Amino acid sequence: MSYDEFADVRRDPDPVSRGRRATELLAVYQQRSTELARLRHEALEEAHEQLGMPYSQIATAIGITKGRVTQIRTSAPSRARALFGVGPVTIVLPYRYQVTDRERPLLAAEDVAAGELAKQLLESFGFATRTAQLGPDDQHLPEGDLFVICGPKSSPAVAQLFESDPRLTMAEDGSGWFIENRATNERYRSPLDEASARASDTAYVARRTESTRTITHVAGIHAIGSLGAVEYLTQQAMDLYQATAARDFSLVVASDHKGLTITRTEALELPLVWGD
Numbered sequence: 001m002s003y004d005e006f007a008d009v010r011r012d013p014d015p016v017s018r019g020r021r022a023t024e025l026l027a028v029y030q031q032r033s034t035e036l037a038r039l040r041h042e043a044l045e046e047a048h049e050q051l052g053m054p055y056s057q058i059a060t061a062i063g064i065t066k067g068r069v070t071q072i073r074t075s076a077p078s079r080a081r082a083l084f085g086v087g088p089v090t091i092v093l094p095y096r097y098q099v100t101d102r103e104r105p106l107l108a109a110e111d112v113a114a115g116e117l118a119k120q121l122l123e124s125f126g127f128a129t130r131t132a133q134l135g136p137d138d139q140h141l142p143e144g145d146l147f148v149i150c151g152p153k154s155s156p157a158v159a160q161l162f163e164s165d166p167r168l169t170m171a172e173d174g175s176g177w178f179i180e181n182r183a184t185n186e187r188y189r190s191p192l193d194e195a196s197a198r199a200s201d202t203a204y205v206a207r208r209t210e211s212t213r214t215i216t217h218v219a220g221i222h223a224i225g226s227l228g229a230v231e232y233l234t235q236q237a238m239d240l241y242q243a244t245a246a247r248d249f250s251l252v253v254a255s256d257h258k259g260l261t262i263t264r265t266e267a268l269e270l271p272l273v274w275g276d
Contacts, residue, residue, distance in 0.1 A: 027128050031087035034077055034126040041076035044069060080241035081125040083207055085145030085214030088128040091115050092146055094154035095133050107133070110223035113260050114149045117230045121237070122147065134158070144213055149226050151177075151204075151219040161206075161217055167272035168250040170204055170219060177221045179204050179252050181272075188252050188268060190221035199257050201225030202268070205233065206250040207240075228255025232265040240271060248274040 009025055012018040040062075047053045047061075055073075059066045093111050115131065122129050132142045134155045141148065141157045152159040152170050162169050170179050176193040179202060180186070191200040203225035206217045218229035232253045233240070240249075249271040256264040 027088055031128055035081070035086045037072075038077040038079065038081050041072055042079045042082075044072060045079070077126045078238065080237040081127075082246040083214075083237060083241050083244075084122060084125065084127065084147065084216055087122075087126075087145055088130060089122050089145045089147050089216075090142050091118050091122075091129055091131045092134050092142060092148045092150060093131065094150040094158075095135055096154060108223040110220075110227050110260065111149055114218070114223075114227040114230045117227065117234065118147050118149065121230065121234045125237075141215070146213070146215045146217075148215060148217045149219070149230070150217075151221075151226075153177075158217075158219070161208075161215070162204075165206060165208075165250050166274055168204060168206070168252065170221075179221070181252075181269075188254075190225065192222050192224075201228060201255060201257070203229035203232075203253045203255065204250065205229050205253050206248075207244070208248045208274075224257050224260075225253075225255060227260065228257060228262050228265055229253045231255065231262040232267070235265060236267075244271050244273055250274070 005025065009018060009021045012021060043062075044055070044058055047058045048055060053061070055069045056066045059069045064072075093107055093115050095107050119129050119131075129147075134141070134148075134150055134157065136154060138155055138157050141161075148158065148161070150158045152162050153172075165182075167182060168179055169182060170177060172178075176189065178187040178189045180188075188202050190202045191198045201220050201222050201224050203218060203220040206215075208215050208217070216233075218226050218233070220226035220229060232255065240251075251271045252268040254266050254268055255262050
């Protein structure tokens with residue numbers, strides 16, 4: 001007999017445990033309901049675009065009214081939601097140990113701003129979000145769908161993500177950090193590291209699936225680049241979804257900034273789809 005989590009929660013004799021588990025399961029079910037609404041919307045559009053079926057015929061075929069089809073097309077979650085998984089999504093930020101009045105873990109202001117922007121982006125797609133912090137000694141990422149804002153220097157767990165990317169990597173030499181295309185060996189550096197530094201940075205962006213979860217990963221060469229990468233995803237999510245068909249990919253993004261305000265974002269090459 002297969003395990004039934006719903007039935008198991010109902011049988012839990014401990015009221016505190018039962019209440020906690022019911023709350024957690026509700027969040028999962030709500031996210032799956034949202035994803036099912038997205039899948040239905042996508043199926044409607046595919047049937048119309050690829051099979052040439054009129055919406056009235058689609059409505060009859062799937063057992064709903066034509067009016068309901070109109071509602072679904074205008075109110076269902078965007079098809080680009082698939083880029084980020086099913087949810088809930090945990091936004092992962094790195095902390096570093098720095099000495100002020102004493103050694104303590106600190107979050108960079110740019111990472112905090114990137115996390116807030118990621119939260120807005122994800123919630124605009126109907127995701128429930130939570131946050132987690134990743135330390136310099138942490139070997140493993142949290143469970144579930146993730147939006148990771150972290151470079152390889154800050155966490156061995158994140159360094160492992162870069163090692164498994166078949167298209168791009170991030171490394172360091174005597175001139176500083178760079179993002180490298182594994183196939184062409186082209187290197188992308190940050191304008192912040194140039195002799196005549198300007199308010200621009202370069203960032204890595206990737207989307208990968210691992211078993212049943214999705215990991216979105218951004219990493220600026222400097223922390224401000226991560227904020228620029230999240231801004232790029234905010235502006236270009238639908239175009240990325242259409243360009244990649246929600247397959248795994250990695251990408252290099254450049255951005256300009258004024259303080260913590262991103263003024264321009266640009267992809268430096270087409271998304272590099274994994275497996276092609």
